[in-house]
Amino acid sequence: MSEVLYLDDSYLKEFDAEVVSVNEDKFVALDKTAFYPNSGGQPWDEGVMIKGNEKFKVIFVGKFSGNISHEVDHPGLQPGDKVHCVIDWDRRYKLMQAHTASHVLSGLIHNETGALISGNQLGVDKNRIDFSLEDYDREKIIEYVARANELLKKGLEVTTRYMPREEALKDPSMVRLANALPPNIETLRIVSIGAVDTQADGGTHVKNTSEIGELEFLKADNKGKNNRRVYYKINY
Ligand SMILES: [Zn+2]
Numbered sequence: 301m302s303e304v305l306y307l308d309d310s311y312l313k314e315f316d317a318e319v320v321s322v323n324e325d326k327f328v329a330l331d332k333t334a335f336y337p338n339s340g341g342q343p344w345d346e347g348v349m350i351k352g353n354e355k356f357k358v359i360f361v362g363k364f365s366g367n368i369s370h371e372v373d374h375p376g377l378q379p380g381d382k383v384h385c386v387i388d389w390d391r392r393y394k395l396m397q398a399h400t401a402s403h404v405l406s407g408l409i410h411n412e413t414g415a416l417i418s419g420n421q422l423g424v425d426k427n428r429i430d431f432s433l434e435d436y437d438r439e440k441i442i443e444y445v446a447r448a449n450e451l452l453k454k455g456l457e458v459t460t461r462y463m464p465r466e467e468a469l470k471d472p473s474m475v476r477l478a479n480a481l482p483p484n485i486e487t488l489r490i491v492s493i494g495a496v497d498t499q500a501d502g503g504t505h506v507k508n509t510s511e512i513g514e515l516e517f518l519k520a521d522n523k524g525k526n527n528r529r530v531y532y533k534i535n536y
Pocket residue numbers: 340399403501502503
């Protein structure tokens with residue numbers, strides 16, 4: 301298993317690592333990594349691995365059997381190679397801003413309505429949250445987005461800590477996507493944003509909501525009886 305560096309330092313942009321395995325000439329596992337794998341609604345990091353003078357583009361990062369695998373654009377890497385890795389920071393930082401913002405907006409909607417969040421998809425250009433809410437009111441959702449913006453401007457601190465799984469599960473609001481948690485994880489990483497949201501979460505976040513910018517409501521859809529889908533973007 302590789303050491304996962306982004307969990308305790310989301311701002312790490314470059315690091316040195318050793319290649320542990322290479323499958324099909326392009327799927328690379330490292331002894332440690334700060335590349336975020338596609339998971340939990342947050343897209344994967346892009347970037348490069350550099351060996352000597354040769355650059356390998358990282359085009360996809362996924363998690364397979366619990367281990368992080370990096371897909372590179374051409375063959376040439378071998379187990380034992382030392383590589384210097386650089387994350388595409390522009391992309392990743394936008395996704396960090398988007399991730400923290402999505403917690404603020406879904407925390408606010410949950411606190412106001414009791415709605416459960418059933419899914420989310422972050423993106424550099426567009427974000428989506430799905431939640432269960434019977435009475436749908438477009439004006440209300442626009443108001444929640446405006447209130448989320450007020451919260452962002454307050455400069456709420458984002459903190460991370462670890463907690464035994466059993467303890468965290470006692471508080472259902474802390475594990476909104478409880479069924480998405482792998483059952484074999486004993487210790488959960490808990491991300492708190494001021495008093496607005498506290499969640500078990502494996503994603504990368506900014507340190508303070510003042511780093512985010514403004515959310516802009518795009519549209520809302522009904523996806524079935526109790527399922528609302530809201531699209532918004534971030535003006536960074
Ligand atoms: Zn999250």
